[in-house]
Amino acid sequence: MKKTLLFFCVVLLLTNYNGYAQRKCGIVQVKNALIAKDANWQNKIEAQRSSLQSMADNYLQQKASGAAKTTAASPIPVIFHIVVTADQLTQMGGYTGVQTRCDSQIAVLNCDFNRENSDSTIIPSGWKPLYASVGIRFGLAHTQPNGWSTPGYEVIIISNSDNGFMPGSDGYYSDVKHTAKGGIDAWDVTKYLNVWCFNFADGGNLGLTLAKSMASGATANEEGISLTWLALGKQTIAGDLKFPSGGKFIRGRTLTHEMGHFFEIWHTWGDDFGKCAWNGGVDDGIADTPPEADHKYGIPTDTIPGGTIYDDCILNGTAPMQPIGVASLDFMNYTDDVAMAMFTTQQAAAMAAHVAPSGESYSLTQNPGLLNWPANAGVAPVGMDNGLNIFPNPSDGIFNITFNDITDELKNINVVDVVGQQVQSIIPVHAQKDYSIDLSGMSKGIYFVRCNFASGSITRKILLQ
Ligand SMILES: [Zn+2]
Structure with a gap:
Protein backbone atom coordinates (compact mmCIF):
# COMPACT_ATOMS: atom_id res chain seq x y z
CA MET A 1 0.00 0.00 0.00
CA GLY A 369 44.83 4.26 27.53
CA LEU A 370 43.63 6.79 24.95
CA LEU A 371 40.95 7.95 27.38
CA ASN A 372 43.62 9.01 29.87
CA TRP A 373 45.74 12.12 29.82
CA PRO A 374 49.27 11.11 28.86
CA ALA A 375 51.55 10.26 31.78
CA ASN A 376 54.01 13.01 32.60
CA ALA A 377 57.40 12.59 31.02
CA GLY A 378 60.41 14.17 32.65
CA VAL A 379 59.87 17.37 34.57
CA ALA A 380 56.37 17.92 35.88
CA PRO A 381 54.71 20.62 33.76
CA VAL A 382 54.09 22.96 36.66
CA GLY A 383 57.82 22.80 37.30
CA MET A 384 58.38 24.50 33.96
CA ASP A 385 57.32 27.85 35.36
CA ASN A 386 60.71 29.35 34.64
CA GLY A 387 60.53 28.13 31.07
CA LEU A 388 57.50 30.21 30.21
CA ASN A 389 57.84 33.77 28.98
CA ILE A 390 55.17 36.32 28.15
CA PHE A 391 56.27 39.41 26.23
CA PRO A 392 55.87 42.29 25.85
CA ASN A 393 54.26 42.81 29.22
CA PRO A 394 52.74 45.38 29.57
CA SER A 395 51.42 45.47 26.02
CA ASP A 396 48.90 47.51 24.11
CA GLY A 397 47.32 44.45 22.51
CA ILE A 398 49.46 41.47 21.49
CA PHE A 399 51.10 39.27 24.10
CA ASN A 400 53.45 36.51 22.98
CA ILE A 401 53.85 33.33 25.00
CA THR A 402 56.87 31.12 24.54
CA PHE A 403 57.45 27.81 26.24
CA ASN A 404 61.13 26.95 26.43
CA ASP A 405 60.43 23.24 26.64
CA ILE A 406 58.17 20.95 24.67
CA THR A 407 54.87 21.42 26.41
CA ASP A 408 53.33 18.07 25.72
CA GLU A 409 51.18 18.25 28.82
CA LEU A 410 49.59 21.57 27.91
CA LYS A 411 45.80 21.28 27.68
CA ASN A 412 44.78 24.87 27.07
CA ILE A 413 45.68 28.51 27.66
CA ASN A 414 42.90 30.64 29.10
CA VAL A 415 42.85 34.39 29.62
CA VAL A 416 40.56 35.73 32.32
CA ASP A 417 39.85 39.25 33.51
CA VAL A 418 40.04 40.46 37.10
CA VAL A 419 36.56 39.16 37.91
CA GLY A 420 37.35 35.73 36.54
CA GLN A 421 35.47 36.08 33.24
CA GLN A 422 37.19 34.13 30.50
CA VAL A 423 37.98 36.39 27.57
CA GLN A 424 40.04 34.10 25.39
CA SER A 425 41.07 30.46 25.16
CA ILE A 426 43.67 28.73 23.04
CA ILE A 427 43.86 25.01 22.31
CA PRO A 428 47.53 24.07 21.99
CA VAL A 429 48.94 22.61 18.84
CA HIS A 430 51.23 19.71 19.55
CA ALA A 431 54.94 20.53 19.40
CA GLN A 432 54.19 24.23 19.10
CA LYS A 433 56.06 26.38 21.60
CA ASP A 434 54.95 29.86 20.58
CA TYR A 435 51.49 31.34 20.95
CA SER A 436 50.08 34.83 20.93
CA ILE A 437 47.13 36.43 22.65
CA ASP A 438 45.44 39.38 21.04
CA LEU A 439 43.58 41.58 23.51
CA SER A 440 43.27 44.52 21.13
CA GLY A 441 39.96 46.19 21.68
CA MET A 442 39.58 44.81 25.20
CA SER A 443 39.29 47.11 28.17
CA LYS A 444 42.65 48.21 29.51
CA GLY A 445 43.75 46.71 32.78
CA ILE A 446 44.99 43.54 34.42
CA TYR A 447 44.33 40.06 33.00
CA PHE A 448 45.55 36.64 33.97
CA VAL A 449 46.96 34.03 31.60
CA ARG A 450 46.37 30.54 32.90
CA CYS A 451 48.25 27.70 31.23
CA ASN A 452 46.53 24.45 32.17
CA PHE A 453 48.52 21.25 32.15
CA ALA A 454 47.46 17.71 32.90
CA SER A 455 49.02 17.96 36.35
CA GLY A 456 48.43 21.58 37.28
CA SER A 457 48.45 25.10 35.99
CA ILE A 458 50.61 28.20 35.78
CA THR A 459 49.00 31.63 36.05
CA ARG A 460 50.73 34.85 35.01
CA LYS A 461 49.50 38.41 35.36
CA ILE A 462 49.60 40.64 32.30
CA LEU A 463 48.81 44.33 31.90
CA LEU A 464 46.97 45.71 28.89
CA GLN A 465 47.70 49.45 28.58
ZN1 LIG B 1 19.40 8.45 10.16
Whole structure:
Protein backbone atom coordinates (compact mmCIF):
# COMPACT_ATOMS: atom_id res chain seq x y z
CA MET A 1 0.00 0.00 0.00
CA LYS A 2 1.26 3.36 -0.84
CA LYS A 3 1.24 5.89 1.88
CA THR A 4 0.32 9.44 1.26
CA LEU A 5 3.52 11.34 1.18
CA LEU A 6 3.91 14.65 2.78
CA PHE A 7 6.29 16.93 1.09
CA PHE A 8 7.87 19.52 3.24
CA CYS A 9 9.30 22.56 1.67
CA VAL A 10 11.74 23.99 4.09
CA VAL A 11 13.37 27.20 3.13
CA LEU A 12 16.75 27.17 4.76
CA LEU A 13 18.79 30.21 5.40
CA LEU A 14 22.13 28.53 5.14
CA THR A 15 23.63 30.02 8.24
CA ASN A 16 20.41 30.08 10.19
CA TYR A 17 20.20 27.22 12.70
CA ASN A 18 16.48 27.85 13.04
CA GLY A 19 16.13 26.23 9.62
CA TYR A 20 15.83 22.72 11.06
CA ALA A 21 12.07 22.27 11.23
CA GLN A 22 12.39 18.51 11.63
CA ARG A 23 15.05 15.84 11.77
CA LYS A 24 16.77 14.78 8.58
CA CYS A 25 19.75 12.50 8.35
CA GLY A 26 22.00 11.78 5.40
CA ILE A 27 22.23 7.98 5.49
CA VAL A 28 20.19 7.66 2.29
CA GLN A 29 22.40 10.32 0.71
CA VAL A 30 25.44 8.19 1.59
CA LYS A 31 23.78 5.06 0.26
CA ASN A 32 22.91 6.75 -3.02
CA ALA A 33 26.41 8.19 -3.32
CA LEU A 34 27.95 4.74 -2.89
CA ILE A 35 25.60 3.20 -5.47
CA ALA A 36 26.36 6.03 -7.89
CA LYS A 37 30.04 5.15 -7.63
CA ASP A 38 29.52 1.41 -7.86
CA ALA A 39 26.18 -0.27 -8.61
CA ASN A 40 27.23 -3.30 -6.56
CA TRP A 41 26.58 -1.27 -3.45
CA GLN A 42 22.85 -1.83 -3.93
CA ASN A 43 23.30 -5.57 -3.40
CA LYS A 44 25.83 -5.09 -0.62
CA ILE A 45 23.51 -2.85 1.34
CA GLU A 46 20.53 -5.15 0.85
CA ALA A 47 22.63 -8.13 1.96
CA GLN A 48 23.79 -6.24 5.03
CA ARG A 49 20.22 -5.32 5.94
CA SER A 50 18.93 -8.84 5.52
CA SER A 51 21.75 -10.22 7.66
CA LEU A 52 20.98 -7.91 10.58
CA GLN A 53 18.42 -10.18 12.22
CA SER A 54 20.61 -13.28 12.22
CA MET A 55 23.45 -11.13 13.49
CA ALA A 56 21.30 -9.96 16.38
CA ASP A 57 19.98 -13.48 17.05
CA ASN A 58 23.50 -14.94 17.08
CA TYR A 59 24.68 -12.28 19.45
CA LEU A 60 21.75 -12.85 21.82
CA GLN A 61 22.34 -16.63 21.73
CA GLN A 62 26.01 -16.19 22.52
CA LYS A 63 25.16 -13.76 25.26
CA ALA A 64 22.66 -16.21 26.76
CA SER A 65 25.27 -18.96 26.70
CA GLY A 66 27.85 -16.67 28.28
CA ALA A 67 30.06 -16.69 25.19
CA ALA A 68 29.55 -13.01 24.41
CA LYS A 69 30.40 -10.17 26.71
CA THR A 70 27.44 -8.08 27.69
CA THR A 71 29.45 -4.87 27.68
CA ALA A 72 32.33 -3.59 25.63
CA ALA A 73 35.78 -4.01 27.13
CA SER A 74 36.36 -0.28 27.52
CA PRO A 75 34.74 2.95 26.39
CA ILE A 76 35.34 3.97 22.80
CA PRO A 77 37.60 7.05 22.54
CA VAL A 78 35.74 9.79 20.68
CA ILE A 79 37.43 12.77 19.04
CA PHE A 80 35.36 15.74 17.91
CA HIS A 81 36.88 17.62 14.95
CA ILE A 82 35.16 21.00 14.98
CA VAL A 83 35.52 23.04 11.80
CA VAL A 84 33.66 26.32 12.15
CA THR A 85 33.91 30.03 11.53
CA ALA A 86 34.79 32.42 14.35
CA ASP A 87 31.15 33.54 14.40
CA GLN A 88 29.94 29.95 14.66
CA LEU A 89 32.40 29.26 17.48
CA THR A 90 30.96 32.23 19.33
CA GLN A 91 27.43 30.86 18.82
CA MET A 92 28.60 27.53 20.24
CA GLY A 93 29.62 29.38 23.40
CA GLY A 94 33.28 29.71 22.55
CA TYR A 95 35.79 27.15 23.75
CA THR A 96 33.99 26.89 27.07
CA GLY A 97 30.78 26.09 25.21
CA VAL A 98 32.57 23.51 23.06
CA GLN A 99 33.92 21.79 26.18
CA THR A 100 30.45 21.80 27.76
CA ARG A 101 28.89 20.43 24.59
CA CYS A 102 31.45 17.63 24.24
CA ASP A 103 31.14 16.61 27.89
CA SER A 104 27.35 16.57 27.78
CA GLN A 105 27.33 14.75 24.44
CA ILE A 106 29.41 11.89 25.80
CA ALA A 107 27.10 11.69 28.82
CA VAL A 108 24.07 11.48 26.51
CA LEU A 109 25.63 8.68 24.45
CA ASN A 110 26.46 6.68 27.56
CA CYS A 111 22.93 7.02 28.91
CA ASP A 112 21.22 6.23 25.63
CA PHE A 113 23.40 3.22 24.83
CA ASN A 114 23.15 1.76 28.33
CA ARG A 115 19.49 2.06 29.24
CA GLU A 116 20.30 4.89 31.63
CA ASN A 117 18.42 7.82 30.05
CA SER A 118 16.27 9.46 32.69
CA ASP A 119 13.54 10.26 30.15
CA SER A 120 12.82 6.54 29.68
CA THR A 121 9.72 7.37 31.73
CA ILE A 122 8.04 8.32 28.45
CA ILE A 123 8.28 4.73 27.16
CA PRO A 124 4.75 3.23 27.15
CA SER A 125 4.10 -0.08 28.91
CA GLY A 126 3.83 -2.01 25.65
CA TRP A 127 7.35 -0.97 24.71
CA LYS A 128 9.05 -1.36 28.10
CA PRO A 129 9.96 -5.04 27.52
CA LEU A 130 11.87 -3.98 24.39
CA TYR A 131 13.82 -1.14 26.07
CA ALA A 132 17.39 -2.39 25.75
CA SER A 133 20.98 -1.64 26.64
CA VAL A 134 23.54 -1.82 23.83
CA GLY A 135 26.36 -2.04 26.35
CA ILE A 136 28.73 0.24 24.46
CA ARG A 137 30.34 3.12 26.34
CA PHE A 138 32.11 6.20 25.08
CA GLY A 139 34.68 8.66 26.42
CA LEU A 140 36.49 11.75 25.24
CA ALA A 141 39.92 10.86 23.88
CA HIS A 142 42.67 12.45 25.97
CA THR A 143 45.70 11.08 24.17
CA GLN A 144 46.34 11.90 20.53
CA PRO A 145 47.72 9.32 18.09
CA ASN A 146 51.20 10.78 18.60
CA GLY A 147 50.96 10.52 22.38
CA TRP A 148 50.22 14.18 23.05
CA SER A 149 47.35 15.31 25.20
CA THR A 150 43.96 16.41 23.85
CA PRO A 151 40.77 17.67 25.50
CA GLY A 152 38.83 15.30 23.21
CA TYR A 153 38.14 17.92 20.60
CA GLU A 154 40.08 20.12 18.24
CA VAL A 155 38.85 23.34 16.69
CA ILE A 156 39.82 24.73 13.32
CA ILE A 157 38.54 28.19 12.51
CA ILE A 158 37.66 28.76 8.87
CA SER A 159 36.99 32.10 7.24
CA ASN A 160 33.72 33.80 8.10
CA SER A 161 33.07 34.01 4.38
CA ASP A 162 33.02 30.21 4.22
CA ASN A 163 29.68 28.68 4.92
CA GLY A 164 30.84 25.24 5.91
CA PHE A 165 31.04 22.32 3.52
CA MET A 166 29.04 21.19 0.51
CA PRO A 167 28.38 17.50 -0.25
CA GLY A 168 30.97 17.62 -3.02
CA SER A 169 31.45 15.17 -5.81
CA ASP A 170 31.34 12.18 -3.47
CA GLY A 171 28.02 13.27 -2.04
CA TYR A 172 28.85 13.06 1.64
CA TYR A 173 30.96 16.12 2.56
CA SER A 174 34.32 14.34 2.55
CA ASP A 175 36.32 17.59 2.23
CA VAL A 176 35.81 18.26 5.93
CA LYS A 177 37.68 15.03 6.63
CA HIS A 178 40.89 16.16 4.96
CA THR A 179 43.26 18.80 6.25
CA ALA A 180 44.43 19.48 2.73
CA LYS A 181 40.88 20.42 1.75
CA GLY A 182 40.23 22.79 4.62
CA GLY A 183 39.02 20.22 7.13
CA ILE A 184 40.75 17.95 9.63
CA ASP A 185 42.19 14.51 8.91
CA ALA A 186 40.70 11.55 10.75
CA TRP A 187 42.60 10.09 13.65
CA ASP A 188 43.40 6.37 13.42
CA VAL A 189 39.97 4.94 12.62
CA THR A 190 40.85 1.60 14.21
CA LYS A 191 41.29 3.27 17.61
CA TYR A 192 39.18 6.45 17.62
CA LEU A 193 35.61 7.17 16.67
CA ASN A 194 35.85 10.35 14.61
CA VAL A 195 33.07 12.95 14.68
CA TRP A 196 33.26 16.07 12.51
CA CYS A 197 31.15 19.07 13.50
CA PHE A 198 30.56 21.72 10.84
CA ASN A 199 27.87 23.50 8.88
CA PHE A 200 26.19 21.44 6.15
CA ALA A 201 26.26 24.26 3.61
CA ASP A 202 23.45 22.80 1.51
CA GLY A 203 21.19 22.79 4.56
CA GLY A 204 18.82 20.16 5.83
CA ASN A 205 20.94 17.37 7.27
CA LEU A 206 21.49 17.26 11.00
CA GLY A 207 23.88 14.34 10.71
CA LEU A 208 25.38 11.88 8.27
CA THR A 209 27.38 8.73 8.86
CA LEU A 210 29.87 6.71 6.87
CA ALA A 211 29.87 3.34 8.64
CA LYS A 212 32.87 1.03 8.70
CA SER A 213 31.51 -1.30 6.04
CA MET A 214 30.97 1.70 3.75
CA ALA A 215 34.52 3.00 4.05
CA SER A 216 37.42 1.14 2.54
CA GLY A 217 40.46 1.77 0.41
CA ALA A 218 40.70 5.44 -0.46
CA THR A 219 37.76 6.29 1.78
CA ALA A 220 38.96 4.30 4.80
CA ASN A 221 39.97 7.50 6.55
CA GLU A 222 36.56 9.01 5.95
CA GLU A 223 34.61 6.67 8.18
CA GLY A 224 32.87 8.34 11.06
CA ILE A 225 30.08 10.75 11.78
CA SER A 226 29.33 14.22 10.48
CA LEU A 227 27.22 16.37 12.77
CA THR A 228 25.79 19.81 12.27
CA TRP A 229 27.72 22.10 14.60
CA LEU A 230 24.76 23.33 16.63
CA ALA A 231 23.39 19.86 17.37
CA LEU A 232 26.49 18.96 19.40
CA GLY A 233 25.76 18.35 23.06
CA LYS A 234 22.82 18.71 25.40
CA GLN A 235 21.22 21.84 26.76
CA THR A 236 21.37 21.45 30.51
CA ILE A 237 19.91 24.80 31.54
CA ALA A 238 17.24 26.52 29.47
CA GLY A 239 18.95 28.79 26.99
CA ASP A 240 22.51 27.94 28.04
CA LEU A 241 23.56 26.91 24.55
CA LYS A 242 22.07 27.54 21.15
CA PHE A 243 20.53 24.65 19.26
CA PRO A 244 18.69 24.26 15.96
CA SER A 245 15.03 25.17 16.09
CA GLY A 246 15.21 26.12 19.73
CA GLY A 247 13.80 23.07 21.42
CA LYS A 248 13.69 20.22 18.93
CA PHE A 249 17.23 18.94 19.06
CA ILE A 250 18.53 19.96 22.46
CA ARG A 251 19.18 16.59 24.09
CA GLY A 252 22.09 15.33 22.04
CA ARG A 253 20.01 12.68 20.25
CA THR A 254 21.28 13.61 16.80
CA LEU A 255 24.56 11.91 17.64
CA THR A 256 22.77 8.99 19.34
CA HIS A 257 20.84 8.47 16.08
CA GLU A 258 23.97 8.74 13.91
CA MET A 259 25.83 6.40 16.25
CA GLY A 260 23.13 3.85 15.50
CA HIS A 261 24.07 4.16 11.83
CA PHE A 262 27.75 3.91 12.71
CA PHE A 263 26.95 0.51 14.24
CA GLU A 264 25.10 -0.29 11.03
CA ILE A 265 21.40 -0.21 11.89
CA TRP A 266 18.88 1.60 9.72
CA HIS A 267 15.84 3.82 10.09
CA THR A 268 12.89 1.95 11.55
CA TRP A 269 10.71 2.59 8.49
CA GLY A 270 13.29 1.31 5.98
CA ASP A 271 13.62 4.46 3.82
CA ASP A 272 11.27 3.11 1.18
CA PHE A 273 9.13 6.18 0.59
CA GLY A 274 6.13 5.07 2.59
CA LYS A 275 5.72 1.43 1.57
CA CYS A 276 5.14 -1.60 3.75
CA ALA A 277 7.52 -4.53 3.60
CA TRP A 278 4.89 -6.91 2.19
CA ASN A 279 3.93 -4.49 -0.53
CA GLY A 280 7.20 -3.65 -2.24
CA GLY A 281 8.75 -1.78 0.66
CA VAL A 282 11.96 -2.36 2.57
CA ASP A 283 12.04 -3.21 6.25
CA ASP A 284 14.84 -2.14 8.59
CA GLY A 285 15.91 -5.79 8.89
CA ILE A 286 15.11 -5.87 12.60
CA ALA A 287 12.25 -8.09 13.82
CA ASP A 288 11.20 -6.26 16.97
CA THR A 289 10.69 -2.87 15.33
CA PRO A 290 7.14 -3.18 13.96
CA PRO A 291 6.42 -2.65 10.25
CA GLU A 292 6.37 1.07 9.56
CA ALA A 293 5.44 2.98 6.45
CA ASP A 294 7.35 6.22 6.86
CA HIS A 295 9.22 8.40 9.32
CA LYS A 296 7.53 10.19 12.18
CA TYR A 297 8.27 13.81 12.95
CA GLY A 298 7.87 16.03 15.98
CA ILE A 299 6.32 14.71 19.17
CA PRO A 300 3.64 12.16 18.19
CA THR A 301 0.60 11.94 20.39
CA ASP A 302 0.33 8.31 21.43
CA THR A 303 -3.10 6.92 20.64
CA ILE A 304 -2.72 3.25 21.59
CA PRO A 305 -3.08 2.51 25.30
CA GLY A 306 0.33 1.25 26.44
CA GLY A 307 1.77 1.83 22.97
CA THR A 308 2.40 4.57 20.47
CA ILE A 309 0.62 5.19 17.17
CA TYR A 310 -0.47 3.12 14.20
CA ASP A 311 0.41 3.91 10.66
CA ASP A 312 -0.43 2.54 7.21
CA CYS A 313 1.38 -0.74 7.86
CA ILE A 314 -1.09 -1.75 10.55
CA LEU A 315 -2.46 -4.67 8.53
CA ASN A 316 -0.90 -7.32 6.33
CA GLY A 317 -4.06 -8.73 4.86
CA THR A 318 -6.23 -9.00 7.95
CA ALA A 319 -3.38 -9.65 10.39
CA PRO A 320 -2.65 -6.75 12.76
CA MET A 321 1.07 -6.00 12.58
CA GLN A 322 1.37 -3.19 15.08
CA PRO A 323 -0.26 -4.18 18.37
CA ILE A 324 1.96 -1.71 20.21
CA GLY A 325 2.15 0.76 17.34
CA VAL A 326 5.23 1.88 15.43
CA ALA A 327 8.62 2.71 16.89
CA SER A 328 8.08 6.45 16.93
CA LEU A 329 10.05 6.76 20.16
CA ASP A 330 13.01 4.83 18.82
CA PHE A 331 16.34 6.65 18.44
CA MET A 332 16.34 5.57 14.79
CA ASN A 333 13.15 7.46 13.93
CA TYR A 334 12.89 11.16 13.01
CA THR A 335 11.04 12.44 16.05
CA ASP A 336 12.28 15.32 18.19
CA ASP A 337 14.91 14.68 20.86
CA VAL A 338 12.32 14.80 23.63
CA ALA A 339 10.14 12.18 21.91
CA MET A 340 12.77 9.45 21.47
CA ALA A 341 14.01 7.32 24.32
CA MET A 342 15.08 3.80 23.36
CA PHE A 343 16.72 1.18 21.20
CA THR A 344 14.95 -2.18 20.97
CA THR A 345 16.45 -5.49 22.15
CA GLN A 346 17.35 -6.60 18.66
CA GLN A 347 18.64 -3.24 17.48
CA ALA A 348 20.87 -3.28 20.56
CA ALA A 349 22.06 -6.83 19.83
CA ALA A 350 22.84 -6.03 16.18
CA MET A 351 24.96 -3.07 17.29
CA ALA A 352 26.64 -4.92 20.16
CA ALA A 353 27.70 -7.64 17.72
CA HIS A 354 29.97 -5.07 16.09
CA VAL A 355 32.03 -4.59 19.25
CA ALA A 356 32.17 -8.32 20.08
CA PRO A 357 35.64 -9.85 19.50
CA SER A 358 34.79 -10.80 15.91
CA GLY A 359 33.01 -7.52 15.17
CA GLU A 360 34.15 -4.76 12.86
CA SER A 361 34.39 -2.18 15.68
CA TYR A 362 36.00 -4.45 18.28
CA SER A 363 39.33 -2.62 18.00
CA LEU A 364 37.67 0.63 19.06
CA THR A 365 37.00 -0.87 22.47
CA GLN A 366 40.55 -2.03 23.10
CA ASN A 367 42.36 1.22 23.81
CA PRO A 368 41.51 2.40 27.33
CA GLY A 369 44.83 4.26 27.53
CA LEU A 370 43.63 6.79 24.95
CA LEU A 371 40.95 7.95 27.38
CA ASN A 372 43.62 9.01 29.87
CA TRP A 373 45.74 12.12 29.82
CA PRO A 374 49.27 11.11 28.86
CA ALA A 375 51.55 10.26 31.78
CA ASN A 376 54.01 13.01 32.60
CA ALA A 377 57.40 12.59 31.02
CA GLY A 378 60.41 14.17 32.65
CA VAL A 379 59.87 17.37 34.57
CA ALA A 380 56.37 17.92 35.88
CA PRO A 381 54.71 20.62 33.76
CA VAL A 382 54.09 22.96 36.66
CA GLY A 383 57.82 22.80 37.30
CA MET A 384 58.38 24.50 33.96
CA ASP A 385 57.32 27.85 35.36
CA ASN A 386 60.71 29.35 34.64
CA GLY A 387 60.53 28.13 31.07
CA LEU A 388 57.50 30.21 30.21
CA ASN A 389 57.84 33.77 28.98
CA ILE A 390 55.17 36.32 28.15
CA PHE A 391 56.27 39.41 26.23
CA PRO A 392 55.87 42.29 25.85
CA ASN A 393 54.26 42.81 29.22
CA PRO A 394 52.74 45.38 29.57
CA SER A 395 51.42 45.47 26.02
CA ASP A 396 48.90 47.51 24.11
CA GLY A 397 47.32 44.45 22.51
CA ILE A 398 49.46 41.47 21.49
CA PHE A 399 51.10 39.27 24.10
CA ASN A 400 53.45 36.51 22.98
CA ILE A 401 53.85 33.33 25.00
CA THR A 402 56.87 31.12 24.54
CA PHE A 403 57.45 27.81 26.24
CA ASN A 404 61.13 26.95 26.43
CA ASP A 405 60.43 23.24 26.64
CA ILE A 406 58.17 20.95 24.67
CA THR A 407 54.87 21.42 26.41
CA ASP A 408 53.33 18.07 25.72
CA GLU A 409 51.18 18.25 28.82
CA LEU A 410 49.59 21.57 27.91
CA LYS A 411 45.80 21.28 27.68
CA ASN A 412 44.78 24.87 27.07
CA ILE A 413 45.68 28.51 27.66
CA ASN A 414 42.90 30.64 29.10
CA VAL A 415 42.85 34.39 29.62
CA VAL A 416 40.56 35.73 32.32
CA ASP A 417 39.85 39.25 33.51
CA VAL A 418 40.04 40.46 37.10
CA VAL A 419 36.56 39.16 37.91
CA GLY A 420 37.35 35.73 36.54
CA GLN A 421 35.47 36.08 33.24
CA GLN A 422 37.19 34.13 30.50
CA VAL A 423 37.98 36.39 27.57
CA GLN A 424 40.04 34.10 25.39
CA SER A 425 41.07 30.46 25.16
CA ILE A 426 43.67 28.73 23.04
CA ILE A 427 43.86 25.01 22.31
CA PRO A 428 47.53 24.07 21.99
CA VAL A 429 48.94 22.61 18.84
CA HIS A 430 51.23 19.71 19.55
CA ALA A 431 54.94 20.53 19.40
CA GLN A 432 54.19 24.23 19.10
CA LYS A 433 56.06 26.38 21.60
CA ASP A 434 54.95 29.86 20.58
CA TYR A 435 51.49 31.34 20.95
CA SER A 436 50.08 34.83 20.93
CA ILE A 437 47.13 36.43 22.65
CA ASP A 438 45.44 39.38 21.04
CA LEU A 439 43.58 41.58 23.51
CA SER A 440 43.27 44.52 21.13
CA GLY A 441 39.96 46.19 21.68
CA MET A 442 39.58 44.81 25.20
CA SER A 443 39.29 47.11 28.17
CA LYS A 444 42.65 48.21 29.51
CA GLY A 445 43.75 46.71 32.78
CA ILE A 446 44.99 43.54 34.42
CA TYR A 447 44.33 40.06 33.00
CA PHE A 448 45.55 36.64 33.97
CA VAL A 449 46.96 34.03 31.60
CA ARG A 450 46.37 30.54 32.90
CA CYS A 451 48.25 27.70 31.23
CA ASN A 452 46.53 24.45 32.17
CA PHE A 453 48.52 21.25 32.15
CA ALA A 454 47.46 17.71 32.90
CA SER A 455 49.02 17.96 36.35
CA GLY A 456 48.43 21.58 37.28
CA SER A 457 48.45 25.10 35.99
CA ILE A 458 50.61 28.20 35.78
CA THR A 459 49.00 31.63 36.05
CA ARG A 460 50.73 34.85 35.01
CA LYS A 461 49.50 38.41 35.36
CA ILE A 462 49.60 40.64 32.30
CA LEU A 463 48.81 44.33 31.90
CA LEU A 464 46.97 45.71 28.89
CA GLN A 465 47.70 49.45 28.58
ZN1 LIG B 1 19.40 8.45 10.16
